[in-house]
Amino acid sequence: MTTHRYSNPRFNPARYRRFEVINKRDRRWPDQQIQVAPLWCSVDLRDGNQALIEPMSVAQKQAMWGLLVKMGFKQIEVGFPSASQPDFDFVRWLIEANQIPADVTIQVLVQARDELIERTYEALEGVPRAIVHVYNSTSPTQREKVFGLDKAGIIAVARKGAAKVKAEAEKHPETQWTFQYSPESFSGTEVDFAVEVCDAVIDVWQPTPDNKAIINLPATVESAMPNVFADQIELFCDTVKKRDSILISIHTHNDRGCGVAAAEMAILAGADRIEGTLLGNGERTGNMDIVTMAMNMYSQGIDPELDISIADEIIATVESCTAIKTHPRHPWVGELVYTAFSGSHQDAIRKCLAVQKDEAYWDVAYLPIDPQDIGRNYQSVIRVNSQSGKGGASYLLEQAMGVTLPRWVQIELAQPVQKQAEQQEGELSTEDIVRVFRKNFMTSHGQLQLDSYQIDSHGGEHRVQAGLNDGSNIRLVHGHGNGALSAFTDALHKALGITVQVVQFDEQAVSEGSDAQAIAFIQANINGQRFTAAAQDEDTLSASMNAILAVVNQALEQQAAVA
Structure with a gap:
């Protein structure tokens, strides 16, 4: 009888084979350093979109496209036009609406099947330049169990x-074509066979140093340590044909949590190009996280050639388009990564900041980069001793108001609570804490008050008309957007010239019954600064709109004080 060490008999590591390593005695990649950024290709609109429970709408795709262009991506995979009509239509919109900048090349994916390739070129008709990315699976598991083909059949x-x-490209000589091939599941394929398959493709395309093809090597399922993947890449680069006429591209996934590490080691091993998604959205545990890898380079003094300084906008757009929240501990851009809860950490940060010179290399304890570089501030990290009592103050406030404070509101509340405690030189009562919260985050006075509003929606687009009371007149403002709140912020931008970028938002019911109240919490970026506010109302949408007006009033008051 087999005995098991664990309570679940299925939890048995003997069921799994260890990944075979490569006996490579001349490996060079461990001695290399990353000197410059790779070529980046975002696959958010294809691989990332394919992994969503609800695929992106047209408006969401357009928003994601705008963000990727703004960040500086020069190659963007925009879809699988032969697989779905929405992808086909989006490619046509990009071309017909002239949405592709002169320095940006779109990429489309297609299986190695004639009818799908023909449909792909239909979608690309009239495009000035494009990458056509064709693939087929090559691993033993895929070729033997899925396709029933031997090696010759796969080739x-x-x-x-x-x-x-x-052949299809030759029918459209007006377009500048680049060909890309992926041996899907490369990381699970024998390297010598992957080289053989890619050599066959290279023989057909006959790339040159002046007209390179792209060979993309995917870790479709990450199944080995990243150093093993680096060995695979270096061996491939050493043995593939016409190395000077091809770009080696890497497409890693994150099944082992090493997608970024594998991509970085692949660069050391000779790769030229990286495919991935913003914040790592993708199938299973996700794709390689381009934001993390780019920031890793930035923290080492390497220009990532992507604008990550707009971190709040990246997070807001990705969350809006994917309906996936960013983890507060997400590397580099999570809401808590520059917050020190430990008193000793806070003290060390404060002392380092006091002596940090602008012209010197950044060298601050617990902060690998200056948070201001990506639009963050020191409000959370230099509150020496202000964190003590934060949890208790939040608990008393929640009990008194019947709400659950979001973590980011708790952090913002700590400073005024600590300040009030110091002024009173004593313990704060529950009533004191509620007054502090209302004074700092729920003030009813201000330059602008919501008088009325009307919302209409059609085809996924919302239009708002709102009346704003400025103390003497009622001013009508109009806007539109993907949702009611985005329509309202659009109206404020058009009427006031103020751009409200929502960073965090939370809405809760305060009580139950016919007189139920709703409270909305918001943190927004206005003119490069963050403001936090809350508003309460019987109408949930009114509460949300009033919360937005509260942060706008805070910004206006600050502008007036400076003036």
């Missing part, structure tokens, strides 16, 4: 697909 599929891609 034949790849060669036929490559020939079809080339």
Whole structure:
């Protein structure tokens, strides 16, 4: 009888084979350093979108496209146009609406099948330049258990697909074409066979140093340590044909939590290009996180050639388009990564900041980069001793008001509570804490008050008309957006010239019954600064709109004080 160490008999590591390592005695990549950023290709609109429970709407795709262009991506995979009508239509919109900047190349994915390749070129008609990315699976598991093909059969599929891609491109000489091939599940494929398949494709395409093809090597499922993947990449680069005429691209996934590490080691091993998604959205545990890898480079003094300084906008757009919240401990850009809860950490940060010179290399304890570089501030990290009592103050306030404070509101509340405690030189009562909260975050006075509003929606677009009371007149403002709140912020921007970028938002019911109240919490970026506010109302939408007006009033009051 088999005995088991664990209570679940299925939890048995003997069921799994260890990944075979490569016996490579001449490995060079451990001695290399990353000197410059790779070529980046975002696959948010294809691989990332494919992994969503609810695929992006047209408006969300357009918003994501705008963000990627703004960040500086020069290659963007925009869809799988032969697989779905929405992807086909989005590619056509990009081309027909002239949305592709002169320095940006779109990429589309297609299986190595004739009818799908033909449909792909239909979608691309009239595009000034494009990357056509064709693939077929090559691993033993895929070829034997899924496709029932031997090695020769897999090579034949790849060669036929490559020939079809080339033939269709020749029908459109007005377009600047780049061909890309992926041996899908490369990391699970014997390296010598992956080279053989790719060599067959290269023989068909005949790339040159002046007209390179892209060979993309995916860790479709991450199954080995990143150093093993680096060995695979270095061996491939050493043995593939026409290395000077191809770009080696990497597409890692994060099944082992090492997607970024594998991509970084692949660069050391000779890769030229990285595919990934913003914040790592993707199938299973996700794709390689481009924001993390780019910030890793930035923290080492390397220009990532992507604008990550707009971190709040990146997070807001990705969350809006994917409906996936960013973890507060997400590397570099999570809401808590520059917050020190430990008193000793706070003290060390404060002392380092006091002696940090602008012209010197950044060297601050517990802060690997200056948070201001990505639009953050020191409000959370230099509150020496202000964290003590934060949990208790939040608990008393929650009990008194019947709400649950979001973590980011708790952090903002700590400073005025500590200040009040110091002024009173004694313990604060529950009533004192409620007064502090209302004074700092729920003030009813201000330059602008919501008088009325009307919301209409059609085809996923919301339009708002709101009356704003400025103390002497009622001013009507109009806006539109993907939702009611985005329509309202659009109206404020058009009427006041103020851009409200919502960073955090939370809405809760305060009580139950016919007189139920709602409270909305908001943190927004206005003119490069964050403001936090809350508003309460019987109408949930009114509460949200009043919360937005509260942060706008805070910003206006600050502007007036400076003036």
